[in-house]
Amino acid sequence: MQGTVYKSTGSWYSVKTEEGIFYKCRIKGKFRIQGIKSTNPIAVGDKVEFHLEEKGDETVGVISHIEERRNYIIRKSVNLSKQTHIIAANLDQVFLLVTLNNPTTYTSFIDRFLVTCEAYDISVVLLFNKMDVYNDKEKKEVDYMVNLYEKIGYHCIEIAAKEGLNVDKVKEYMIGKVSMFSGHSGVGKSTLVNALQPGLQLKTAEISEQHLQGQHTTTFAEMYDLSFEAKIIDTPGIKGFGIVDMEKDEIGDYFPEFFKLKSECKFNNCLHLDEPKCAIKNALEEDEIAWSRYRSYVQMVTGEEENYRMDIHKV
Numbered sequence: 273m274q275g276t277v278y279k280s281t282g283s284w285y286s287v288k289t290e291e292g293i294f295y296k297c298r299i300k301g302k303f304r305i306q307g308i309k310s311t312n313p314i315a316v317g318d319k320v321e322f323h324l325e326e327k328g329d330e331t332v333g334v335i336s337h338i339e340e341r342r343n344y345i346i347r348k349s350v351n352l353s354k355q356t357h358i359i360a361a362n363l364d365q366v367f368l369l370v371t372l373n374n375p376t377t378y379t380s381f382i383d384r385f386l387v388t389c390e391a392y393d394i395s396v397v398l399l400f401n402k403m404d405v406y407n408d409k410e411k412k413e414v415d416y417m418v419n420l421y422e423k424i425g426y427h428c429i430e431i432a433a434k435e436g437l438n439v440d441k442v443k444e445y446m447i448g449k450v451s452m453f454s455g456h457s458g459v460g461k462s463t464l465v466n467a468l469q470p471g472l473q474l475k476t477a478e479i480s481e482q483h484l485q486g487q488h489t490t491t492f493a494e495m496y497d498l499s500f501e502a503k504i505i506d507t508p509g510i511k512g513f514g515i516v517d518m519e520k521d522e523i524g525d526y527f528p529e530f531f532k533l534k535s536e537c538k539f540n541n542c543l544h545l546d547e548p549k550c551a552i553k554n555a556l557e558e559d560e561i562a563w564s565r566y567r568s569y570v571q572m573v574t575g576e577e578e579n580y581r582m583d584i585h586k587v
């Protein structure tokens with residue numbers, strides 16, 4: 273039998289067949305794929321083969337094979353374990369939800385996320401959520417970020433999931449595709465799924481409630497079929513986003529605005545750090561490249577930890 277993984281708890285997988293039937297499945301023993309060292313061998317979005325086994329009065333599926341992935345999105349946990357985790361597989365696009373506060377999304381996080389999407393060739397749209405609560409100054413900050421990222425070539429939409437603002441625009445991007453919502457805990461991923469399809473009623477929670485519980489509201493990635501020919505994967509919030517297995521000299525290629533200029537650097541192996549006649553540093557001085565992007569880049573190349581506060585706006 274064949275199906276698509278709709279939910280993964282780490283020990284159980286919910287697999288949907290083409291006939292639309294869900295089976296509870298598991299894997300036997302160690303299941304390793306093509307040398308990927310990951311905490312989860314099978315992720316939401318994976319296409320799998322399985323067979324049914326009777327266990328007492330219960331029928332469970334046992335996954336025996338996973339189809340080669342068209343793509344997947346992976347991150348390194350930022351805690352000490354440094355394990356990698358596949359968030360989802362076989363995606364058409366990813367939406368990164370960003371909020372200025374409650375919680376704060378720093379550009380260093382956005383940039384790491386974008387670099388991973390570039391490296392894995394997955395298109396990404398930035399959604400600036402909770403526009404309903406920002407004051408004028410904060411709205412300007414969002415506009416500044418939208419300008420910054422649009423100029424590089426990323427689509428950005430300002431939304432308010434709770435009020436339905438611009439949810440239609442998000443819908444347009446989703447039709448006919450498998451998409452994923454990502455971002456910190458509390459940015460409104462599940463709220464947005466509910467806004468797209470009110471009947472689903474996914475659990476959402478205030479950040480203060482989340483802290484009381486000491487955990488994220490959404491605990492496992494799960495895919496949903498929406499009424500308008502779209503599939504969405506809601507994911508648990510992520511704190512940090514460590515990039516996986518990248519050579520120093522390839523990171524710059526995943527900053528599109530750097531990549532465009534790099535042939536103009538004096539040295540063809542320029543890392544854009546202290547080298548003379550560097551086109552990227554020139555563009556930075558001319559304000560054609562944003563300082564926040566350059567700082568993110570330096571952080572990644574020098575292997576600094578992501579989580580420090582920084583001032584992202586020029587004002």
Ligand SMILES: Nc1nc2c(ncn2[C@@H]2O[C@H](COP(=O)(O)OP(=O)(O)OP(=O)(O)O)[C@@H](O)[C@H]2O)c(=O)[nH]1
Pocket residue numbers: 401402403404405431432433434435456457458459460461462463464475476477478479482487488489490491507508509510
């Ligand atoms: N004011 C306002 N609040 C919002 C908006 N979108 C979401 N929220 C609120 O933000 C809080 C968190 O929303 P969730 O949808 O649970 O966030 P999440 O990203 O799914 O969080 P995790 O599941 O923990 O990763 C809830 O109290 C929502 O009501 C919005 O557009 N405006």
Ligand SMILES: [Mg+2]
Pocket residue numbers: 461462463475476489490506507508509
């Ligand atoms: Mg959620």
Ligand SMILES: [Zn+2]
Pocket residue numbers: 534537538542543544545547549550551552553
């Ligand atoms: Zn350079």
